[in-house]
Amino acid sequence: DAGVIQSPRHEVTEMGQEVTLRCKPISGHDYLFWYRQTMMRGLELLIYFNNNVPIDDSGMPEDRFSAKMPNASFSTLKIQPSEPRDSAVYFCASSLGQGIGGYTFGSGTRLTVV
Amino acid sequence: RKEVEQDPGPFNVPEGATVAFNCTYSNSASQSFFWYRQDCRKEPKLLMSVYSSGNEDGRFTAQLNRASQYISLLIRDSKLSDSATYLCVVTPPPPGGSYIPTFGRGTSLIVHP
Numbered sequence: 490d491a492g493v494i495q496s497p498r499h500e501v502t503e504m505g506q507e508v509t510l511r512c513k514p515i516s517g518h519d520y521l522f523w524y525r526q527t528m529m530r531g532l533e534l535l536i537y538f539n540n541n542v543p544i545d546d547s548g549m550p551e552d553r554f555s556a557k558m559p560n561a562s563f564s565t566l567k568i569q570p571s572e573p574r575d576s577a578v579y580f581c582a583s584s585l586g587q588g589i590g591g592y593t594f595g596s597g598t599r600l601t602v603v
Numbered sequence: 604r605k606e607v608e609q610d611p612g613p614f615n616v617p618e619g620a621t622v623a624f625n626c627t628y629s630n631s632a633s634q635s636f637f638w639y640r641q642d643c644r645k646e647p648k649l650l651m652s653v654y655s656s657g658n659e660d661g662r663f664t665a666q667l668n669r670a671s672q673y674i675s676l677l678i679r680d681s682k683l684s685d686s687a688t689y690l691c692v693v694t695p696p697p698p699g700g701s702y703i704p705t706f707g708r709g710t711s712l713i714v715h716p
Contacts, residue, residue, distance in 0.1 A: 522704070531708040532647070532690070545697065580646060587702045588694065591637055594646040 495595035507569040510598045512581030524580040571602045606705050607693045613711035620681045624710045626691030627673045634702045637692040638676045681714045
């Protein structure tokens with residue numbers, strides 16, 4: 490299995506631009522999570538999906554952030570417009586069921602907004 | 604009180620030493636517990652699950668104390684390659700009912716020659 494695949498690995502963009510992060514979960518996993526990691530706040534859960542349906546987006550910072558999961562093998566996290574304080578590493582993770590066997594992370598997208 | 608708390612460290616130990624980390628959690632109804640390892644500029648990776656009866660994997664031992672609401676990780680015979688950040692993961696039940704992973708801030712371990 491290729492694991493959780495995220496793209497791009499690195500993204501540098503100017504303030505105000507739209508940013509789209511992509512994630513392909515492990516085949517067969519029915520939960521997908523988007524996390525953001527910063528030195529100041531650690532790993533924060535932004536949103537999670539179960540069977541492609543968004544369940545809890547209370548961690549999404551504000552309306553500039555949106556996430557979709559159009560099918561079981563693809564999810565996007567979009568920031569529009571981006572701001573310098575959005576600079577962080579964004580991780581996607583997936584699990585089978587409610588994570589009894591743990592959660593598998595992608596390699597992350599390192600986002601820098603200048 | 605934060606949901607999951609860890610001593611950030613760093614724990615600076617010589618090779619061959621035994622080191623232990625604790626992680627406390629606030630919600631007594633939490634269901635699953637894990638230790639993850641994260642290397643610098645890498646993603647977190649599952650190190651081991653933590654079971655009520657305690658479990659061991661080679662040099663690593665994890666334990667759960669539900670009464671005092673903490674989990675622990677013991678590393679024996681530390682290796683240079685054990686240098687990393689160790690993240691504690693707890694799954695408390697939110698109002699919606701799904702047990703969703705909550706990560707601690709991590710404990711940094713540095714093993715020196």
